[in-house]
Amino acid sequence: MTVMLPWVLRPLAEAGRWLSTPLSPEDYLSLLDPLWPAGELRGRVEGVHPETADATTLVIRPGRGWRAHLPGQWVRIGVDIEGRRHWRTYSLSSPPHRPDGRITITVKATPGGFVSRHLARSITPGTIVRLAGPDGVFVVPEPTPPRLLFLTAGSGITPVMAMLGSLLSEEIAADAGHRPPDVVLIHSAPTPQEVIFGDRLRRLAARSPYLRLHERHTRSAGRLRPADLAGLCPDWTQRAVWACGPPGMLDELAAQWPGPARRLRIERFTESLLPAASAAGAAGGRVRFTTTGRETDADGATPLLTVGENAGVLMPSGCRMGICHTCVAPLRSGRVRDLRSGLVHGDAGDLIQTCVSAAAGPLELEL
Amino acid sequence: MTATAHLTLDDVEEFGRELDKIREEVLADLGDRDARYIRDVIAVQRRLEVGGRVMLLASWLPPAWLAGTAALATAKILENMEIGHNVLHGQWDWMRDPKIHSTTWEWDIVCPADLWKHSHNFVHHTWTNVLGKDRDIGYSAMRITPEQDWRPIYLAQPFYNVLLALFFEYGIAIYDLELERVPSGEKTPADVLAQLGVVARKVRRQVVKDYVAFPLLAGPAFLPALLANLTANLARNVWAHTIIFCGHFPAGAEFFTEDRLDGETRGEWYVRQLLGSCNIDGGRLFHIMSGNLGHQIEHHLFPDLPSNRYAEIAPRVRALCDRYGLAYTSDSLARQVGSVWKRVLRLALP
16 A cells, blocks of 8 residues: 555554454445555446447546556456456546546447456446556647647547547636647547547537537448548648557558658557467467466467466456556566567566466466 | 266266356356455455454453444454455455455455465365375364274364364464375475464464454453453354355265276366365355355365355256256255264274
């Protein structure tokens, strides 16, 4: 626990630890208030609001120890499904410092997405979840650039929603003479009904002269290409750009962006892994977890994160797709295969992303 | 081995495969119901403990003393047996909850969890009832089978078994230091000293909590509160000792020699676990209060399956043993305790 305590409370906390040994005072206080433990940050789901047919906003009251996020950052959420804890990373869709102190994430159920389907369809108000973060660098810097362009698709709107909320509330506060930023949002979704936050975005755009919204309905108009951008936003290369959406769109944009790299900020929700088939033939090896003393055999295609979880090791994990670096662990010996590139790498002491690395021969991890 | 003479090698392996199947089925079925069970037990245990300790603040009142002591003793028993023992076995690791995990749990007993996990999970559960390998046979201090050579010290074993029951938590802590392996050089005195330091730190925290901090909080009731803590700890000690001694020492439990381990197959391992363990008959509450060690056979066959599942699979295991003509030893608590004490008394003599 890193919470600073006033000097009077410190002896009291120490006494509490002696009285509650071998547990901690938090273990008992959480019986009264499940949101109490700051050592294991928690949140309570207090609202479940459907946004589209397959996307749902969860309103969460964070427990003691939560620090306010910056618009655009993500939170890790740990949820128990069928008795097992699963951690996933979601962008916060709420602006920071909501008057009610709550935060929101907006989850789109993806086909085959075990956790996203649970969060979007089955979770009920009152559920206690674990939280970690917030974190992430997909944020609007200070001072705010005068001209901004947001390029989003699908659930990629969620971090941008938090930014818009914050930018527009600044707009209200800008009466004192600040020049409000000029914001363009180009958002893609298959149909008007499938635009997450569709109504709110349209209302915002109708109300605010500083926000221009362009919706691209891809089922009728086709996918947005970088070449289309000049027509929709002629000064797009002059703007500071934030892009969030499917990997194909982001790769294309990154390849064709003509402006300076620092002005294009990209947030990825998914990372394309090697198809299982191409890694399936690769040899694995014996994996030893040195801290816990557990050992198991791993093939060359299964992420070490899964290997460890199946062996009963408490593996730290987050996005499970190579983005958030929550799962990193020091390699003691051996080498690993990066499941995204197929590259075999690793020296003793390297920090390995266990969610996108498989065993390339016998190895030891400090976990 | 007479108990298995009627079985071919194939029979034994088939028996093992059937047990593997039971294990796989349970593992595949673990879910919300199990998670709710252990969290409920933990919540009940913590409420009992807090309730008991609050009542003991007024322990100058005899009813408060009685109720508080009973609640505290119950909480300590639940914590050590149904929660601590089973969590430390990794029975709940599948939930991936760092708060209920074998690598993070520390229990309300003077013996540090790490030390115990080695001597119990590894040494005892792997070498169950093999003479010279399983240190739990008589806890290296008692003669529990005629195959152990008699020594004059064993004349005193009925006496020190009573002492061991009363101070069981300290007995386990010392036992886990494996002092008898020092003279042979298997363990260095430096190792023992280091472990002793760990034990001392744990003992200090436990003693300060039970015999200083909470009695002081009770103010004028310092002495009755201290006696209440002592009583709760002694009650837990005697209960744990009773249940645990019934696991492998009643009549019917078999012991094995080291040559049995040569090339032991999975099926043979299962058979040894079965024949070396004894169950205690009882109701649901009895099984919870004894950490489900009344299902000692199921526990030894599947040490890392969640304890709430033992009662469910016990009829299947028993039927399987009947089918293969293997002894499945089970009796009432009174009979098993009597049987253990008969052994302790009889084998004290040459």
